[in-house]
Amino acid sequence: MSRNQLYVRGLRDSVPMLVGIAPFGIIFGTLAGVGGLSIWQAVSMSLFVYAGSAQFIVVSLMGAGASAVVILLTTFIVNLRHVLYSATLQPQVQGLPQRWRLLLAFWLTDETFAVVQRYYIVHGRTPLAHWYWLGVTSALYACWVSSSLVGVLFGQAVPNMASWGLEFAMLATFIGIVVPLLRNQPQIAAALAAGAVALMTGSLPYKLGLMAAAFSGIAVGVLLERRQLSNTQDTPSNEVHS
Amino acid sequence: MSYGWLILGMTAITFLMRYSLFAWPNLRFPPVVRQGLHYVPTAVLTAIVVPGMLLPDGEHWQLSLENAYLLAGIACIAIAAFTRNLLATIGGGLAVFFLLRWVLGQI
Numbered sequence: 001m002s003r004n005q006l007y008v009r010g011l012r013d014s015v016p017m018l019v020g021i022a023p024f025g026i027i028f029g030t031l032a033g034v035g036g037l038s039i040w041q042a043v044s045m046s047l048f049v050y051a052g053s054a055q056f057i058v059v060s061l062m063g064a065g066a067s068a069v070v071i072l073l074t075t076f077i078v079n080l081r082h083v084l085y086s087a088t089l090q091p092q093v094q095g096l097p098q099r100w101r102l103l104l105a106f107w108l109t110d111e112t113f114a115v116v117q118r119y120y121i122v123h124g125r126t127p128l129a130h131w132y133w134l135g136v137t138s139a140l141y142a143c144w145v146s147s148s149l150v151g152v153l154f155g156q157a158v159p160n161m162a163s164w165g166l167e168f169a170m171l172a173t174f175i176g177i178v179v180p181l182l183r184n185q186p187q188i189a190a191a192l193a194a195g196a197v198a199l200m201t202g203s204l205p206y207k208l209g210l211m212a213a214a215f216s217g218i219a220v221g222v223l224l225e226r227r228q229l230s231n232t233q234d235t236p237s238n239e240v241h242s
Numbered sequence: 243m244s245y246g247w248l249i250l251g252m253t254a255i256t257f258l259m260r261y262s263l264f265a266w267p268n269l270r271f272p273p274v275v276r277q278g279l280h281y282v283p284t285a286v287l288t289a290i291v292v293p294g295m296l297l298p299d300g301e302h303w304q305l306s307l308e309n310a311y312l313l314a315g316i317a318c319i320a321i322a323a324f325t326r327n328l329l330a331t332i333g334g335g336l337a338v339f340f341l342l343r344w345v346l347g348q349i
Contacts, residue, residue, distance in 0.1 A: 016329035023336065041245050048253040053290065058252065068248055075252045079259050081286045086263040087271065088279040094267040105261035114283055164349060168311060168339045169332070171294045172318050174287040176331030179322035181284050194285040195292035202293050202300070210289050217285025218278045225277060 003131045010135020013119070017111045017140055020173030021052075022147040027166035028055055029151020034162055035063035039152050046148035050141065051109065052170065054078040080211055085113040092120055096130055104130065107137040114177040186228065190221030291315070308346055314339035 001009070025046070032042035037059065045055050054075050061071050085108055093101050115136045120129065155161055182188050194217025201209030263269065271279075295315035297303055304312065318335035325331065343349045 016327075016332060019329060019336075020332040037245060041249065045249050045252070048249060049256050051252075051256050054252070054256065058248075062245070062248075068251070071248055072251050072255060075255050076259075079256050081282075082256065082259040083262050084279070084282045084286065086260055087275070088282050090263040090267060090269070093264050096267070101264040101267065102261065105264045106257055108260040110287065114287075117283065165310065165339065165343060168314060169336060171291050171311065171315055172332045172335035172339070173328075174291045175315060175318040175335065176322050176328040178284055178287045178291065179319055179331070180326045187281065187284050190281040190284045191288040194289040198289040198293050199296060202297060209293075210286075213289035214282070214285045217288065218281040221281035221285070222274065222278050 001128070003128055006128055006131040007135040010115075010132040010137075011139045012135075013115055013132075014111075014136045014139040016176070017115065017173060018143045020169045020176070021111060021140060021143050023166040023169035024052055024173075025144050025147025026151035026154065027162070027164070027169075028052065028059070029148040029153075030155030030161045030166075031056070031063075031151075032059050032148070033152045033155040035059045037062070037152075039149070042152045043145065043149050046145045049075075050107070050144065051075075051079055051082075052144065053110075056167070077208055077211065081110075081214060082108060084214070085110075088117060089113065089120075092116075092125055092129065092133075100130055104133060104137065107141055109137075109140065111140055111173065111177075112137045186221045186224040189224050190217040193217045193220035308348075310339055310342040310346060310348060313342055 028046070029042055032045070032055075033039075037045070045058075049055055057074060057078055058071055061074060066074075086105065089108070093104065096104075112133075116133045119132055119136075123129070151161075178191065182191055194213045197216040198209055198213035201212045203209075204212070293300070295309075295312045296305065298309065298311040307313070314335055317338040318331055321334045322328075322331040340349070
């Protein structure tokens, strides 16, 4: 496929995500307006920070009058998972020029990661795959920024929109990404462990529990995968493990 | 500190984490790390979703039939498991969620 075809395919594959991102962007814009940010401040947060859940939490912190240190530390911890995304996709940016790596890093979000990672799993690494990545990520970015703007404007007109529960769109998106991944025991166990630890550590400050939960899930997945591997090596069989 | 500087700080922190490992594209990870990276999406996203369904306000458990986040979340899981279609999951889940909120008088 040519660059253009890959780019358009990326745009097309991002459409389902837009259904989830648009309501989430609208609710962010609404809350930012309620929290005392100007239109320009709310939109520039989406333009430059471009991290949905962190923006969401920070707006509520700003509304509560949290200090700058708390806000920046929260941003750091809530976004730490991007280091994991960066590590996961790192083999795919090998050989790409610096300007591509800078751009794709700036646009690396949960949703972009999910779509692009699935593409690489299905299609492997092809020389022009970064054009697909660019298509996905530019569509999601445009949607996030414009829906934030819509949210700020609507929020002024419809004051109680903040209580509609539009943030459920993010949960629906993530469920739609995760469930198809649960194809084998280690993945299911990783999800159960991460979910359980997230519930147990929910009271920790600054969303520290999120990282504790992520690492617990990863550890359980790896341990189970290794145990399964050593079992199959001990007892050779024709059974195919997916 | 003004909001402008805060936004700049958040931008720098977020970008540096996203760029962190792209800065060294030739770095190879040991096998155990590469294995672990396969579980990143599952672990991270589940850790966001589960508390979002059971503790919608971030603090209080809501194990009740009036919790639209929990019920619609379960509907999403069912739709995703049966259809494996992202658009159906997000669109269907949102429809169930707002229908529930309306029926329960929460909108």
